[in-house]
Amino acid sequence: MTYEKRFSAIGRHAVILCHPDPSSFNHAIAAAYCDTVRAAGQEVVFRDLYALGFDPVLKATERPTNVAAAYGQDVLAEVDVIAGCDVFVLVYPIWFGTPPAMLKGYVERVFGAGVQPDALQGRVRTDLLGRKRLLSFSTSAASKIWLDEQGQGQGLNSVFDQYLVHAFGMRSQEHRRFAHIVPGLSERFADQYLHDVAAQAQRTCAQIAFGDEALLADPSLAARMTR
Numbered sequence: 001m002t003y004e005k006r007f008s009a010i011g012r013h014a015v016i017l018c019h020p021d022p023s024s025f026n027h028a029i030a031a032a033y034c035d036t037v038r039a040a041g042q043e044v045v046f047r048d049l050y051a052l053g054f055d056p057v058l059k060a061t062e063r064p065t066n067v068a069a070a071y072g073q074d075v076l077a078e079v080d081v082i083a084g085c086d087v088f089v090l091v092y093p094i095w096f097g098t099p100p101a102m103l104k105g106y107v108e109r110v111f112g113a114g115v116q117p118d119a120l121q122g123r124v125r126t127d128l129l130g131r132k133r134l135l136s137f138s139t140s141a142a143s144k145i146w147l148d149e150q151g152q153g154q155g156l157n158s159v160f161d162q163y164l165v166h167a168f169g170m171r172s173q174e175h176r177r178f179a180h181i182v183p184g185l186s187e188r189f190a191d192q193y194l195h196d197v198a199a200q201a202q203r204t205c206a207q208i209a210f211g212d213e214a215l216l217a218d219p220s221l222a223a224r225m226t227r
Contacts, residue, residue, distance in 0.1 A: 018100050032201070054102060133171050
């Protein structure tokens with residue numbers, strides 16, 4: 001079978017970066033992902049939460065259980081910006097075993113805006129995230145061996161990744177983890193990691209353009225995702 005309908009679906013990727021240092025490896029990850037997506041002819045909606053000065057604190061008036069819930073203009077504007085995206089890409093460091101508080105606040109205020117508890121438990125597909133893909137890139141200064149000993153990967157997958165997918169009725173989730181990201185990281189390892197990010201970006205673009213089944217049948221489709 002051949003797939004002549006290249007770029008049959010023009011994907012839209014919300015890349016949500018949460019790291020305070022513009023020179024961080026997390027920023028390099030986000031840049032590598034965005035550059036690859038643009039080279040594939042798909043669209044990037046880039047949200048650098050620290051650069052935006054995003055306020056992560058959920059207000060009492062924004063709680064979905066509040067009968068007269070009212071959402072801040074920053075939340076409404078953010079929902080409007082990322083609406084219609086096919087994949088939501090989270091880029092963040094692991095701090096004390098979890099994502100940064102600012103990212104958690106983004107989930108609470110933006111992803112969770114207007115979502116009722118019974119809808120979460122029923123895995124109701126939300127307008128913003130329903131049937132969309134979740135892709136995460138996380139970094140840690142600790143070694144992979146140490147993280148595995150602490151059950152970090154499995155724990156974060158359960159309480160964050162899978163929770164988001166189930167709670168908001170998302171389609172799927174993937175998570176790429178980079179351990180031992182410390183000052184002095186060798187250029188060879190950094191380049192390899194960023195190559196992995198670009199390869200994942202190509203694969204995600206191909207999933208959107210051709211569909212999961214087509215990509216499984218012909219993995220080489222991902223390599224075609226360049227202009």
